[in-house]
Amino acid sequence: MKRSAAEILREYGPFPGAEDVAGVTFDGQHVWFASGDKLNALDPGSGEMVRSIDVAAHAGTAFDGEHLFQIAEDRIQKIDPKTGRVLATIPAPGGGDSGLAWAEGTLWVGQYRDRKIHQIDPQTGAILRTIDSNRFVTGVTWVDGELWHATWEADESEVRHIDPETGKVLESVEMPPGMGISGLESNGSDQFYCGGGRSGKVRAIRRPT
Amino acid sequence: MDSLITAAARALAAGDPLGALKRVALRDDAPALALRGIAMAQLGDLDRAKALLKSAARAFGPREAMARARCVVAEAEIALVSRDLTWPAKALDAARATLEAHGDHINAAHASNLEVRRLLLIGRLDEAQRILAGLDPTSLPPASRVAHELVAAGIAIRRLQTKEARAALVRAEHAAREAAIPALSAEVERASLLLITPAARLISRGEERPLLLDEVETLLASEALVVDACRRVVWNAGVAVSLATRPVLFALARALSEAWPGDVSRGTLLARTFRAKHADESHRARLRVEIGRLRAELRALADVRATKRGFALAPRHTREIVVLVPPIEEQHAAVLAFLADGESWSSSALAIALGASPRTVQRALEQLAAAGKVQSYGRGRARRWMTPPVPGFPTILLLPGPLPGN
Numbered sequence: 335m336k337r338s339a340a341e342i343l344r345e346y347g348p349f350p351g352a353e354d355v356a357g358v359t360f361d362g363q364h365v366w367f368a369s370g371d372k373l374n375a376l377d378p379g380s381g382e383m384v385r386s387i388d389v390a391a392h393a394g395t396a397f398d399g400e401h402l403f404q405i406a407e408d409r410i411q412k413i414d415p416k417t418g419r420v421l422a423t424i425p426a427p428g429g430g431d432s433g434l435a436w437a438e439g440t441l442w443v444g445q446y447r448d449r450k451i452h453q454i455d456p457q458t459g460a461i462l463r464t465i466d467s468n469r470f471v472t473g474v475t476w477v478d479g480e481l482w483h484a485t486w487e488a489d490e491s492e493v494r495h496i497d498p499e500t501g502k503v504l505e506s507v508e509m510p511p512g513m514g515i516s517g518l519e520s521n522g523s524d525q526f527y528c529g530g531g532r533s534g535k536v537r538a539i540r541r542p543t
Numbered sequence: 544m545d546s547l548i549t550a551a552a553r554a555l556a557a558g559d560p561l562g563a564l565k566r567v568a569l570r571d572d573a574p575a576l577a578l579r580g581i582a583m584a585q586l587g588d589l590d591r592a593k594a595l596l597k598s599a600a601r602a603f604g605p606r607e608a609m610a611r612a613r614c615v616v617a618e619a620e621i622a623l624v625s626r627d628l629t630w631p632a633k634a635l636d637a638a639r640a641t642l643e644a645h646g647d648h649i650n651a652a653h654a655s656n657l658e659v660r661r662l663l664l665i666g667r668l669d670e671a672q673r674i675l676a677g678l679d680p681t682s683l684p685p686a687s688r689v690a691h692e693l694v695a696a697g698i699a700i701r702r703l704q705t706k707e708a709r710a711a712l713v714r715a716e717h718a719a720r721e722a723a724i725p726a727l728s729a730e731v732e733r734a735s736l737l738l739i740t741p742a743a744r745l746i747s748r749g750e751e752r753p754l755l756l757d758e759v760e761t762l763l764a765s766e767a768l769v770v771d772a773c774r775r776v777v778w779n780a781g782v783a784v785s786l787a788t789r790p791v792l793f794a795l796a797r798a799l800s801e802a803w804p805g806d807v808s809r810g811t812l813l814a815r816t817f818r819a820k821h822a823d824e825s826h827r828a829r830l831r832v833e834i835g836r837l838r839a840e841l842r843a844l845a846d847v848r849a850t851k852r853g854f855a856l857a858p859r860h861t862r863e864i865v866v867l868v869p870p871i872e873e874q875h876a877a878v879l880a881f882l883a884d885g886e887s888w889s890s891s892a893l894a895i896a897l898g899a900s901p902r903t904v905q906r907a908l909e910q911l912a913a914a915g916k917v918q919s920y921g922r923g924r925a926r927r928w929m930t931p932p933v934p935g936f937p938t939i940l941l942l943p944g945p946l947p948g949n
Contacts, residue, residue: 371553512646
């Protein structure tokens with residue numbers, strides 16, 4: 335397994351009214367991040383917060399190319415980013431759900447303290463498959479057919495590339511001590527966006543090549 | 544990090560413990576237990592809260608030291624609010640160090656504040672003041688600042704420093720308004736009442752009037768010789784002669800002072816100090832001995848002169864003698880007088896001080912405790928007694944934030 339230290343490219347925030355950053359996702363233009371009672375759109379170029387949607391947003395966030403998905407309490411909301419309307423809700427699988435990612439027609443949900451990642455049916459919420467991790471799971475993301483997830487246990491956080499079949503850790507990128515990752519999303523190429531939990535920050539880190 | 548925990552923590556922070564419980568009621572993982580504990584504490588079920596926080600602290604993994612420390616701090620606050628003073632201070636101190644090491648300065652400061660409140664509560668004023676002086680309240684959230692300033696006011700009131708007390712209460716009031724917690728504002732208001740409620744009565748040349756705390760302070764700083772029945776001390780120009788452990792001598796001093804500038808007859812002195820109805824020669828002999836002792840004790844401040852009828856007090860450095868007595872003199876006033884120093888006393892020390900039997904003192908303490916006028920902590924020989932606290936103790940829970948699950 336390859337290990338490296340995270341290279342932090344840029345820090346965004348903290349933003350007023352969004353003390354706690356949970357899930358993050360990227361719609362190709364804006365980074366969306368959940369902050370409890372809002373979903374906020376951040377322009378990664380300017381670093382400005384450009385919009386926000388009033389919707390319960392307690393953990394992971396994902397984008398399927400058209401809709402935003404947002405975990406709130408024990409359910410996953412499907413949201414129209416244009417209007418901010420909640421179009422549908424499905425039950426979240428675990429009860430202690432954390433990260434959320436979209437890939438190839440299904441949703442992937444991190445179950446924080448149970449150290450699991452579930453693949454679920456986005457229509458019904460039914461669990462299709464479960465991968466075990468050996469660390470608390472926060473963010474989850476797919477990029478170029480690779481499954482990556484963030485861990486945050488005690489004061490330590492890292493981003494891990496894992497085998498989606500076996501759960502085996504292939505590569506790990508360690509964050510500096512005390513810097514946690516609450517949510518994770520790739521920009522589709524060379525970077526990851528990381529939610530910084532109570533720091534109120536969103537951080538861009540380099541994706542190892 | 545976990546959706547339901549986040550939702551529950553947000554509900555708690557917004558003052559909705561029932562909303563928080565609704566979300567985590569059926570979960571038994573560590574953060575859920577911690578949140579349930581804090582919610583139960585806010586709902587007033589302190590026993591259940593304590594048990595939940597204890598199991599939460601156990602359930603957090605060995606690497607989750609910070610979360611565990613927050614549970615310990617919350618547990619300590621519950622113990623303090625429920626006046627369980629046997630709570631081990633060491634665990635709180637260790638938790639404070641852990642939080643400091645992890646950069647959680649707000650909760651570390653909260654832990655220090657709890658320690659100071661505990662010290663004030665058990666009457667260890669010097670230590671409380673020392674730790675308080677080392678804390679900087681400016682970085683604390685408003686609710687913690689209220690607690691901090693109330694402790695400062697509490698120490699100042701115990702020390703009769705009314706200006707400091709008033710300033711601290713004003714700061715507490717501002718912080719309470721900023722915190723927007725009505726119960727905290729009410730606490731501050733209640734504490735402020737102490738400054739405008741008579742703290743003692745003054746007896747001067749046969750007349751009597753109530754005194755506020757700052758008037759007491761002014762009086763003690765004045766030229767007058769003050770015979771202080773609240774603390775059983777004779778004060779004059781910065782010199783204090785404590786008669787706390789000499790009840791007979793104090794009774795004589797008080798009787799002579801109340802009559803000053805006149806004298807007091809032997810018969811009256813005998814009746815007041817020895818409760819002797821018919822004075823016989825042995826009583827008179829004893830009075831002579833006690834007067835001799837009083838004369839020796841007060842040598843620097845006043846002379847005790849023999850008159851035709853009895854005795855009179857003559858101050859050395861001043862032309863004024865006054866007597867300070869508690870606002871209400873009641874049964875067991877003597878016991879209360881000793882406890883008025885704000886320190887903690889063992890019942891055996893009180894018995895020695897009062898010259899009464901341990902059993903009598905014990906009975907008095909039990910009656911006073913039942914009436915809510917004194918409180919104790921500790922068990923058996925380690926048991927200590929003191930008057931109920933002056934301010935310094937928000938009875939509402941502030942509890943650590945960020946919450947243990949986060």
